[in-house]
Amino acid sequence: MALGKNYEGQDCSLAKALELIGERWTMLVIRDAMYGVRRYGDFLAHLDIPRAVLSQRLGALVEAGILDKRRYQDHPPREEYVLTDVGRELWPPMQALAHWGERHLSSTGPRRLFFHLTCGTRLDPTAHCPACGTRPPLEDLEVRPGPGLESSRDDAVSVALREPHRMLTPLP
């Protein structure tokens, strides 16, 4: 919980957003949640994040209303972390950042492609559907591996994402 103290003097929406989601690892946790990762152990294996940090980040995101922690079975009791509506609305900024990274920091072409499920069209780089002219919400999208993907990971999430997958539906 660092940023708060010193970003406080900044009367700026960006600073406020960064106090919440600007910490190390946090955006990657949210990215995984958008793919459909829900369980502690899956975040852990897919991100290679220290356990203590993951616990802290999940807790902060729940407290901020970006993730919802809920019981998904009683025997044994297990909790899962699911994006709230507020969290889902982070899709445009996350996508814009990823697009910038793809354009300027990568040479191999897009790693993931996104398709609009209701019409089958591939999204353009600004996450608009060229056919519908809209920016579809996360739940109407499917991710598919792109030509730039070179994942050598073998955790369950990475493996599952080598096939097309509907965003937000449970993974793996």
Add this chain to the structure above:
Amino acid sequence: MALGKNYEGQDCSLAKALELIGERWTMLVIRDAMYGVRRYGDFLAHLDIPRAVLSQRLGALVEAGILDKRRYQDHPPREEYVLTDVGRELWPPMQALAHWGERHLSSTGPRRLFFHLTCGTRLDPTAHCPACGTRPPLEDLEVRPGPGLESSRDDAVSVALREPHRMLTPLP
């Protein structure tokens, strides 16, 4: 320079972007550069950032090709930091993040309003010009204080931004 080591396993454009601009303070430095802040001392006064951190961040951004460091006078020799084209293309993700922060973390209405200089129209929340139907580049925009602004800062940059100001033009 931390993120590199552990985000490395993530074959993901977002992770690559965050290795560069995901560190504490970095995005706020870029935001200021978009407003037109160019000099070390102005970043320092406007951000309340520790000097050592500012030096490190400016250096990293220059090395990454996001800022350009250039001599703007010889007597005495002075350098300024200016956004490159690559850096300017961070406008969409930064704007999207700020918009999210404004919607979900603020109650007072927008702090800054952006206008398309070539037609005088106020941008919509996705940074499109409703009149032109395009997303204008940074240099064609003007910032003006919005109803949610409550800045009590009195550094030169904050004061200058209480008046309309063309993005990227030198500040203060």
Add this chain to the structure above:
DNA sequence: CTAGCACGGTTCAATCAATGAACTAAAGTG
């Protein structure tokens, strides 16, 4: 019944980064 395991954490020592204050250095000004 008991041993082992899966899951979701917590704890802790070591390392690494951020902070803020003090200091440096070059050049110009009165």
Add this chain to the structure above:
DNA sequence: CACTTTAGTTCATTGATTGAACCGTGCTAG
């Protein structure tokens, strides 16, 4: 010559991150 402005660096302290080890609950196989 003293003083100021600008742009840094240095350094001790504090705080965050890391990775390994440990804990507790409740299933499951023998």
